Amino acid sequence: MNFLLGGLDGLDQASKAELMADLMRISQRKNFAKHELLHQEGKVCKQLFYVESGLVRAFYYRDGEEITAHFAPEHTMLTAIDSVIQNKASRYSLEVLEDSSILSISYPDLKEILLQKPQYEKVLRMYLERIYIDLAERIEDVLFHTAKERYAKLMKDRPSLLQRVQLKHIASYLGITQETLSRIRANS
Amino acid sequence: MNFLLGGLDGLDQASKAELMADLMRISQRKNFAKHELLHQEGKVCKQLFYVESGLVRAFYYRDGEEITAHFAPEHTMLTAIDSVIQNKASRYSLEVLEDSSILSISYPDLKEILLQKPQYEKVLRMYLERIYIDLAERIEDVLFHTAKERYAKLMKDRPSLLQRVQLKHIASYLGITQETLSRIRANS
DNA sequence: CAATCGAATTGACATTTGTCAAAAAGCAAA
DNA sequence: TTTGCTTTTTGACAAATGTCAATTCGATTG
Structure with missing residues (x-):
């Protein structure tokens, strides 16, 4: 579970442990079979997913075709990022490609915690920074x-x-x- | 200057005013002429830039060719985002395309403030969320x-x-x- | 006005990628 | 093993984009 915080040098040990405990309190472990959906496009997504084992992809539709936007193998997180950020219906579905063990983290609960313990904003911010850099690299890839x-x-x-x-x-x-x-x- | 916080519904009025005052304290207004660089690739960028008037572009080199990654017209912000986030030499240069009035915000000073007033993390987080969504849209554009x-x-x-x-x-x-x-x- | 320089356009052709249809390969159920 | 279904590959051709060279356009300056 420590993978969740991969790269978060910003927090001291005590804060990390505390955050971990908080996260465990608001998450749920569940097994999903191949082909199941963690989330379906058109719905508002209220959870973050941590892939303990297995493989999940995020995809959306363009002209009726499925477009895969992201692969999340074991020890990584994903969610319907557009929905979680903007609290609106998502364009993405999340499909399990291999039988997987998934931790679902309630985003409303997480926000609750963020309100109570604003130092956690840093965690989210650093996560966003990381995925932003990844995305910028991908654009460059695609363009050139x-x-x-x-x-x-x-x-x-x-x-x-x-x-x-x-x-x-x-x-x-x-x-x-x-x-x-x-x-x-x-x-x- | 209020544009700096465009879309930040997350803060109450008092916090906004306070943040504004803090920002003004750590920023500097300066005029730049066409063709000047706000920042040069290879250097570590320690500032955020707010374009009061004028136009700036971010570009990098690929096979010796200049690639424009971003245009920042008046009332928007930009920076060498890779450098600021990762505190390393930037691949980007920032070139002024029209005579411009620029507010430079010291990122070290901003971090200082973030440490003292962690509720501001939210501001940065929301900014990152916004630019992340923009970037995701751009990938889709380019791919399809x-x-x-x-x-x-x-x-x-x-x-x-x-x-x-x-x-x-x-x-x-x-x-x-x-x-x-x-x-x-x-x-x- | 003529000369000049950079920006933008055009032409000819090569390369990359897409489209549609068919064939081959892989895999699971009967 | 046979049958049927899905995935992957292949073929023929079309469309999109790149490359390189030459030309035109526009603004500036002498």
Whole structure:
């Protein structure tokens, strides 16, 4: 569970322990089977999810096609970020790709805690900073690298993903068609 | 100056006024001429910039070419976000495109204030949430719209930009060559 | 006005990626 | 093992975008 705070150098040990206890108090562990949805698009998402084991993807629809926006393997978090931030219906669904053990953290409860203990804002802020940098990198990737280069980078950075995920999801994540991905794989 | 807090419904009036006063205390107004740099890549950036009037762009280098990542017109903020967040040398430069009046806010001073008044973390967090959503939209744009569609959207959302900025900057912002942009403009 | 310089456009062609249809491969149930 | 279904690959062609070189346009300056 400590992974939840990965990279949060900002808090001292006591605060970390306290936060951990607080988080455990407002979260729930549950197993999900392959193909189940943690969250469905169109609904307001009120939870953050921590993947203890397994694999989850976030996807949305564009012209009737599923577009995968994010993969969350074990020891990482995800949520329908648009919904949680803006408290509105989400464009994203969260689909379990492998049988998974998931911790659900109630966001209303978390906000309650944030109000009581404003020092936790820092945790959220630092989390946002991290995912912002990730996103900025991804834009650069997409704008200035060919599909082939993007695939090579994914292979290098997250090789296990390719073993675990259908190629159509990889393709939509990379912003290309499945056929193009197949051809890239063929001659390399 | 109130624009700095645009969209920050999270703070009550008293806190806003207090924050405003604090910000004014740690910021500095200065005029910059066209072509001047607010910040140069390779250096650590320790400031946030508020554009009172004028226009600034953030750009970085890719294969020796300048890539414009962001335009900041009057009443918006920008900074070398990678540097400020990670306290390391920035990949970005910030170039003034029109004579501008700029408020520079010291980030170390701001952090000092955040330590003293942790309720301000919320301000930063909400700012990050906003720019995160913007970035996520931009990824979607880039992945699933043609150059033509991206240009049309920019025309619709920020028409004045096209009057004020060289087309080569618009092109790199859209992730296309200047020639392609020129052709898009020709037949539309 | 002529000369000049940078910005923008145009032309010709190459490369990348998409689209649609069909075939092959993989996998699970009967 | 056979059957049926899904995933992946392949083929043929079209559309989008890039590259490089040349030209035009516009503003500035002598």
